[in-house]
Each structure stands twice: as C-alpha cells, then as structure tokens.
Amino acid sequence: MTAIDMVRAAQREELSQTPHIDFDAVAVMYDSRGRTTEAVREVSGQVPRGAFVSIVGPSGCGKTTLLDLVAGLRAPSRGTVRIDGEAVSGPRKDTAIVFQEDSTLHWRSVLDNVAFGLEVRQVPRSERTARARHVIEALGLTGFEKHKPSELSGGMRQRVAIGRAFALDPRLLLMDEPFGALDQLTRRSVGDVLLDLWWSEEPDERKTVLFVTHDTTEAVFLSDEVWVLSARPCELLTRVPVPLSRPRTKPMMTSPELQQVVRQVEDALDLPRPEDR
Numbered sequence: 001m002t003a004i005d006m007v008r009a010a011q012r013e014e015l016s017q018t019p020h021i022d023f024d025a026v027a028v029m030y031d032s033r034g035r036t037t038e039a040v041r042e043v044s045g046q047v048p049r050g051a052f053v054s055i056v057g058p059s060g061c062g063k064t065t066l067l068d069l070v071a072g073l074r075a076p077s078r079g080t081v082r083i084d085g086e087a088v089s090g091p092r093k094d095t096a097i098v099f100q101e102d103s104t105l106h107w108r109s110v111l112d113n114v115a116f117g118l119e120v121r122q123v124p125r126s127e128r129t130a131r132a133r134h135v136i137e138a139l140g141l142t143g144f145e146k147h148k149p150s151e152l153s154g155g156m157r158q159r160v161a162i163g164r165a166f167a168l169d170p171r172l173l174l175m176d177e178p179f180g181a182l183d184q185l186t187r188r189s190v191g192d193v194l195l196d197l198w199w200s201e202e203p204d205e206r207k208t209v210l211f212v213t214h215d216t217t218e219a220v221f222l223s224d225e226v227w228v229l230s231a232r233p234c235e236l237l238t239r240v241p242v243p244l245s246r247p248r249t250k251p252m253m254t255s256p257e258l259q260q261v262v263r264q265v266e267d268a269l270d271l272p273r274p275e276d277r
C-alpha cells in the first residue's frame with residue numbers, strides 16, 4: 001500500500017463511521033407577515049449510509065421542512081444538519097429530490113424527462129441516453145421512451161419522476177410523499193418498483209433514502225426504520241426499527257410481522273410529546 005492508499009483507506013474508514021445524515025438539535029421557525037410559526041421544535045437523529053428511513057407524522061407537522069433542510073433549500077433556526085459530517089449549506093450534487101406533485105416536464109418525452117437532470121449537468125448526450133435507457137428498463141417503461149407524460153397513467157408518470165432522480169445516481173434520495181396522488185393499488189406497485197431499483201446486497205451501493213409518507217403500511221414495508229413525528233411544532237416521538245428481511249416481497253405486506261410493526265408506528269403517532277410524558 002502506498003502512503004496515498006493508506007490515507008484514502010483511513011478516510012473511507014472514517015466516513016463509514018460517520019452517519020450519512022445527522023440532525024443535531026434542529027429547530028425551524030418561519031417568519032411570515034409579521035407572524036412567527038414554530039414548525040420544528042427539536043429533532044435529533046442520525047441516518048446511516050444506505051438506509052431507507054421513512055418519516056411519518058400528522059399533516060402540517062414539519063415533514064417537508066425537515067427534507068428542505070437536508071436538501072439545503074432552507075437553513076435551520078437552531079442546530080445543524082450534517083451530511084457526511086459536514087454542515088449542509090446549500091443544495092448538493094449528490095442529493096436528488098422526488099416531490100408529490102407530478103413533476104414531469106409535459107413537453108418532453110419519457111426518455112428526455114429521465115435524462116433531464118443529466119442534461120442540466122451537461123453529461124454528453126450518448127452517456128445520458130445510455131443511463132436514462134438503463135433506468136427506464138429497470139422501471140418497466142421500455143417501449144414508452146418516446147411517449148409524452150400526458151400519454152401515461154399517474155403511476156407511470158411517478159415512475160418517470162423516480163427515474164429522473166435515479167438517473168443522476170445520487171448518494172442521497174429525498175422523497176416527499178411521492179405516491180401521495182396515486183390510488184392504493186398503484187402506490188403499492190410503484191413502491192415495489194422503487195425497492196427493486198434501490199436494493200443492492202452491497203450496502204455501499206445503496207442510496208440513502210429519506211421517504212415522507214402518511215401511509216403507515218407503506219412506511220413499514222419500504223423502510224429499515226420509521227421516524228414518528230409529533231404534531232407541529234414537530235419533535236421526534238420515536239424511531240421504530242423494521243425487523244423484516246430484504247428483499248421485501250409482496251406477501252410480507254399482509255404478514256403478521258409487518259402488521260405488528262405498523263401497529264407500533266400507529267400507537268407511536270398517538271404518543272404524547274416527550275415533555276408531557
């Protein structure tokens with residue numbers, strides 16, 4: 001081993017012990033029209049590299065706000081969010097976001113939608129097309145490359161939005177109720193597609209995912225851990241680990257093991273705040 005190899009190995013070792021995302025006593029206040037809204041009271045918690053973590057909590061409690069902090073779209077009023085040990089100070093190239101709203105570009109084909117982020121990053125056309133085609137195949141959208149979003153179902157459009165994020169090959173994927181506009185059956189099948197795309201035996205090859213949802217079964221089925229938030233101003237009430245093996249399969253969705261974890265999450269949603277216990 002050369003000296004440089006040794007330094008690199010030490011850096012890798014250090015990084016592997018640093019959590020990917022670290023919420024360190026984060027609080028957020030919004031000031032608008034002379035009124036101050038306390039959105040996040042205090043959240044602390046760490047997400048390991050390659051983990052799939054869901055965030056559930058009542059509507060308006062601050063879930064999107066937390067993702068905005070990680071995305072670097074907003075700064076906390078107190079505390080720090082760190083990625084790889086560094087305070088987030090703005091949007092980062094290694095982070096991709098999928099929103100609830102249909103965010104496909106309606107004038108572009110499926111292929112050009114999936115390749116859009118790569119185009120913005122000025123990846124050469126041949127490479128962009130190859131990467132986009134690979135993702136399109138994994139999403140089961142082969143044959144639809146030239147279709148416009150208006151010619152697709154809602155579930156297919158959301159797969160295109162997921163594809164755009166995966167094509168960028170980010171280390172970190174932030175998903176804000178990405179299946180919120182889909183019916184139950186469709187959201188389950190898009191969830192399966194997402195897990196297939198995300199899963200790798202090798203933890204280093206898995207993207208870290210922060211996934212906001214209010215579907216507790218979906219949260220448990222997809223995740224390694226579910227973070228349960230209180231009503232606004234939000235606090236982390238509890239973190240529920242999901243002891244189901246991977247890869248997840250459809251029969252697990254209705255298994256007693258999964259149902260038991262779902263109940264734990266739903267009970268936690270009714271918990272009083274830490275200071276009231």
Ligand SMILES: Nc1ncnc2c1ncn2[C@@H]1O[C@H](COP(=O)(O)OP(=O)(O)O)[C@@H](O)[C@H]1O
Nearest residue numbers: 030032037039058059060061062063064065232
């Ligand atoms: N830009 C903003 N200005 C003022 N208040 C905001 C702003 N964004 C969000 N809020 C308020 O902060 C709280 C949390 O919002 P949000 O993070 O969007 O909740 P969630 O995603 O959990 O539904 C809500 O009460 C919301 O009204």
Ligand SMILES: [Mg+2]
Nearest residue numbers: 063064065176
């Ligand atoms: Mg939201």
